[in-house]
Amino acid sequence: MHSAALVSCFLVILAIAQLGLAGPIARRSPSCYRGGKNVVFTQYWIPKEGQHDEDNDGNLVLLAGAATKSLKSGNKVIEKVSSTTYSKCQMEGTCSLKDGKLVNLGSNNDDFQILDRSVYPYGQGAWGDALRPFTTVAANDLPRGTTLFVKELKDLRLPNGKIHNGCVEVIDQGWSFNGCQLDFFVLEFAYYQKLNLPEKVSAKVQKCSIQNFSTHNEQLFMET
């Protein structure tokens, strides 16, 4: 055999080996999650009954008024709330009611359940995990537990003073959007306003270390 033939034979084997390695990863993650700045980036939080928030068109609303809508668990009424509160609970998936109940979406976007705050202090994701401020995201086209490095979050100073390392984990899904989008959990509407994050980010599926960016501030927000 000529050495050129040997080399090309070796290259073919190498190419096949690489395909074999890259195959499963490539199939699991859509190409938007490979680091190009083409992942839609939105935020979600826990609306609080009685406080200001924004509606789905971005207008400021007060989560108060005539209690015309019933938050239900199956056929059972959890609480009657205003229509602004109801649609915020639906949109964000978790909401905090004036009487202290923490309510989370259940099997569809008109079904709610009351959460045990000692187990789920910041709400619950689609697969039953506890949400964590600034490190968990919702995505509809990535498996539970996928970690991603988001370039725009790296070294970002959070509203509570912590510095982000860029690493987030998929533990939730969203009914209001499709694929190639990450919905970043920021806990508070006020935090969302302060962060003022870009509409698209560079996000790459990779192993990274999930840190704890919670402080006493976030506990206080939930307790009051």
Ligand SMILES: *[C@@H]1O[C@H](CO)[C@@H](O)[C@H](O)[C@H]1NC(C)=O
């Ligand atoms: C994260 O840090 C906060 C503040 O130090 C602490 O109260 C909380 O228990 C920590 N959470 C986890 C999941 O370790």
